[in-house]
Amino acid sequence: MSTPHIRIGTRSSQLALWQARWVAAELERLGAQVEIIEITTQGDRQQSGPIVELGLQGVFTKEIQAAVLRSEVDLAVHSLKDLPTETVWGLTLAAVPERENCCDAIVSASGEKLAALASGAIVGTGSLRRQAQLRAMRPDINVRGIRGNVDTRLSKLTTGEYDAIILASAGLNRLGLAEKVSEELAPPRMLPAPGQGTLGIECRLADELLLKFVAQIQHPDTRASTDAERSMLALLHAGCSAPVGAWGRIENGKLRLDGLVASLDGTQILRAAASGSLDDPLQLGRTVAEELLAQGAQQLIDAARNS
Template sequence: MSTSPIRIGTRASKLALWQAHWVADELRQLGATVEIVEIATQGDVQQSGPIAQLGLQGVFTKEIQAAVLRGEVDLAVHSLKDLPTETVAGLTLAAVPERASCADALVSTTGRKLKDLPPGAKIGTGSLRRQAQLRAMRPDLVIEGIRGNVGTRLSKLDSGEYDAIVLAVAGLNRLELSVRICEKLGPPQMLPAPGQGALGIECRAGDEPLLTFVGQLEHLDTRAATDAERAMLALLHAGCSAPVGAWGRIDDGKLSLDGLVASLDGSRILRASASGAAANAQQLGKQVAEELLAQGAEQLIHATREA
């Protein structure tokens, strides 16, 4: 491999930079010289309105992927849940490191858990998946959208705009904000987004020396679990912002996958599960997606787009 520095492209948010620096430190331990290059994405620039209304997938990834293809950076570090399942020509997912917690976290102004929030309490989350599952569990709460990075969302909570917000446990832990977590809303109670808690490292498909080097960060169990989750999402044609949850994990050497598609109001929750060999992760994901489609998942997803 070239002795030139490896240039990592990343969003400029504190969480994205933490993720990029974590990957950089891992690569440095393997002997590489690494540089961080900050890149603004559409999702960062357009901070008003729901993410789903931006009208396309990859709002947090496209600009960084384009920079990799142009040779301006050598690899991209993404939150895997933000990375569309459709492969970009010329790029490949070189490594998926070991996953952090995939759970969601409730952060409230009073320290209360979800069951203790009073009727009518206002909960902020920009995720349709979280909104639907929260409404299914607590239809008496007011669930509203929220945008911004982790710090911005916490500021909105602390200023009294919301009674509670829901964020990813992994992000709060990475930013050393775990003290703010009032309750972990993890599976099977609440299914995470496909890929939540995991990082995805993308490189140019033809850069074999770099692919081999970065591939040392691959975590096989995490790759199998997230491959199954993303295969399910891909067959559902749901995109990153639809009310779809997936939980893949390795138990006693076997890969298990639970999938969920919900109506936005939480009145309908479709579920399917399957298990099998980790080597068959893609097929397992497709199997769960087919079961969800047979239950009417396509109609729920379409209704969400029309809402």
């Protein structure tokens, strides 16, 4: 594939476009001609109410995947944490570039760290995983849902609707907003979402030449780490409807995975961890998931789903 013309499908948010342009630049560096095509998803159209109320998984990915399958675009650039673990027939996760910061970050109105927030402070996050872990750390604060893109959420902080909000460090870094961070809630203090801080590039399974070309921007350590995280999530069958965190990384030449399942109120936190070979990340994910299930994770997941 000498000089391919590649059409990238992406959401139209500022962050999604940054991610697509980053991938485009990497592919252009390898000799491709790249066009970016914006696609509106269900999650973009419905900006009110919790994500879990929108229904099935994939509210930020399904329309883009459909465009790839219809050959309207050649590949999709996703935030990997938004991509369901269940593979869509005809598509494959072709490449996972190097991970950005996987941490969550607190952005407060006056720069306070989490411990310094006043009792009763209103903290906004749309993530059940973040909500549960925040409540476990600070049961005296008022954790509320929040929707919208990064700018929308920051504006709600500025207007005083919230005293603090929780965002992904990676998104803030990519948008040049790192100075907004009051404190990083780095793991193991707060475990991130599976795939957080990582991009997932999805292509048609039959497009062998494109798959080979795109594979050049794969980062093997990131792929192994996130494959383990997503394998854990897949076995738990939790999706976005339950507080589940995962943290995969390379330590001393081994692949290490920490997993977490929590109750929505944060009063129950189940944890498991294991190390394994970089050559079999899927088994490592299953091992950690099985330990969490043995501790009673299914009951917490069912309770969260039915709440």
